[in-house]
Amino acid sequence: MTTRLDVPLRVTLDASGNGTVTASVPWGQRWRVTTFTTQTDQAATTTPYPNCVFYRGGVDPSNIIAATYSGQQDTATGDELFFAGETITVRWSGGVVASRATAHIIGTVEAM
Numbered sequence: 745m746t747t748r749l750d751v752p753l754r755v756t757l758d759a760s761g762n763g764t765v766t767a768s769v770p771w772g773q774r775w776r777v778t779t780f781t782t783q784t785d786q787a788a789t790t791t792p793y794p795n796c797v798f799y800r801g802g803v804d805p806s807n808i809i810a811a812t813y814s815g816q817q818d819t820a821t822g823d824e825l826f827f828a829g830e831t832i833t834v835r836w837s838g839g840v841v842a843s844r845a846t847a848h849i850i851g852t853v854e855a856m
Contacts, residue, residue: 749775751849753834757784761794761839764803767832767849772856775826779850780810783817784836786843794839796847800824803835815839828856 755763769775782796796815799807812818815836826832834847 745855747853749777749849749851749853753847753849755836755845757794757836757839757841757843757845759841761792761841761843762835762837763839763845764833764835765847766834769826769828769830771828773828774854774856775849775851776854777824777826777832777849777851778821779848780812780820780822781818781848781850782812782815782834782836782845784815784839784843784845786816786840788816790840792838792840794836794843794845796834796836796845798847799833799835800826801831801833803833807833815845
């Protein structure tokens, strides 16, 4: 059985304008991720705009699966398969301090 996947992840950017949040694929599921969206609640005219990077597992350059130059309001696409127990880490950097950042992991959930 396949159902729609839309996992929202939220974090408040710290005193350096950075924030990190992680999602884990539950046991018994497999996620096929096709879209990553990102935004913050800062005004559209307020700079600096953060960038946003999506990782398979932890924050490491070798784990990058998608990135946006504007973590303010942007979308990245792909086709990534994640198995139960794997994680997706989302990291914003260089944004406005205390902004609320949100990412959506979109695709399908496949029951195992």
